[in-house]
Amino acid sequence: MIKVDEIDSYYGTSHVIQGLSLSVELGEAVCILGRNGVGKTTTLRSIVGLTPPRAGSVKIGGQEVRGVSPHRISRMGVAYVPAERQIFPDLSVEENLRVAEHPAQEGNEPWTLERVYEYFPVLGDRRRSGGTKLSGGEQQMLAIGRALMGNPRVMLLDEPSQGLSPLLVGKVAEIVAKLVKECGLTLLLVEQNFRIALQMAKRHYLMGTKSKIQGMVSSKELIENQDLIKKHLTV
Ligand SMILES: Nc1ncnc2c1ncn2[C@@H]1O[C@H](COP(=O)(O)OP(=O)(O)OP(=O)(O)O)[C@@H](O)[C@H]1O
Ligand SMILES: [Mg+2]
Numbered sequence: 001m002i003k004v005d006e007i008d009s010y011y012g013t014s015h016v017i018q019g020l021s022l023s024v025e026l027g028e029a030v031c032i033l034g035r036n037g038v039g040k041t042t043t044l045r046s047i048v049g050l051t052p053p054r055a056g057s058v059k060i061g062g063q064e065v066r067g068v069s070p071h072r073i074s075r076m077g078v079a080y081v082p083a084e085r086q087i088f089p090d091l092s093v094e095e096n097l098r099v100a101e102h103p104a105q106e107g108n109e110p111w112t113l114e115r116v117y118e119y120f121p122v123l124g125d126r127r128r129s130g131g132t133k134l135s136g137g138e139q140q141m142l143a144i145g146r147a148l149m150g151n152p153r154v155m156l157l158d159e160p161s162q163g164l165s166p167l168l169v170g171k172v173a174e175i176v177a178k179l180v181k182e183c184g185l186t187l188l189l190v191e192q193n194f195r196i197a198l199q200m201a202k203r204h205y206l207m208g209t210k211s212k213i214q215g216m217v218s219s220k221e222l223i224e225n226q227d228l229i230k231k232h233l234t235v
Helices: 040-048 070-075 093-098 113-119 121-125 136-149 166-183 194-200 219-224 226-232
Strands: 002-011 014-024 029-033 055-060 078-081 154-158 187-191 203-207 213-218
Touching (some): 002 040, 014 029, 014 055, 014 213, 029 166, 040 055, 040 154, 040 187, 078 136, 136 154, 166 194, 187 194
Parallel strands (some): 029 187, 154 187
Antiparallel strands (some): 002 055, 203 213
16 A cells, blocks of 8 residues: 655755665554654655655555645545644534545545544544544544544554553554554554554554654564564664
8 A cells, every 4th residue: 555665755954764665555553663753644645645755755545646736635535634633623523524524545444533533532522522622532533543543554653642641542553453454554663662563553653763664563473572672662
């Protein structure tokens, strides 16, 4: 579903992503793990065209998208949930969800308000509340729910744990894992927290210095190799 091959991305003259490759299969949940500032967000931005790579290839469902506008990449079914969530503060929960509505691909069960509330009951309870009245955890759920309303083929999720209490993070992770299992959601997740990563994904890319992928491990290998965690992550 996603195939990134040897991309290079820059901010001005600053060469942030250097020769990065990764792939995500249909229905798979994969995580990019790495410390502060290694380039995790820039990797997601490179895929969705917000920081377009200057070299290499990004394919979505086999189609080349390097150089395609973010708007068109989004229309191809790539949902990006940034770490800052970007909830519309003046809109209610329900309005935030409705603005993202986009028809489903053929053969897939479409996402509706009711279906989002089924997975995130708290959003149903708070459907009339304004975006800014929500707690951090509720905002994160709304950001994910809003992405689902666009009926994406793949979701890119940037540090869902950011700013949330461990209890809420656990709740969000549990729902996301359920979406992958029950709805066949294809997910590319970014995290610094390996416990969250283990809860949501089965395969992990370790990102290190020079914004390169240092390796790829299964959840089992990650649990068994504490040195990897010390080397690449916040414990
Ligand atoms: N808009 C920008 N302009 C210039 N440099 C930037 C910009 N955004 C990020 N950078 C730099 O690019 C590098 C990678 O940043 P990025 O945000 O991708 O890392 P990250 O792994 O997502 O970090 P974090 O864990 O803090 O979210 C960092 O050195 C950062 O300072
Ligand atoms: Mg980041």
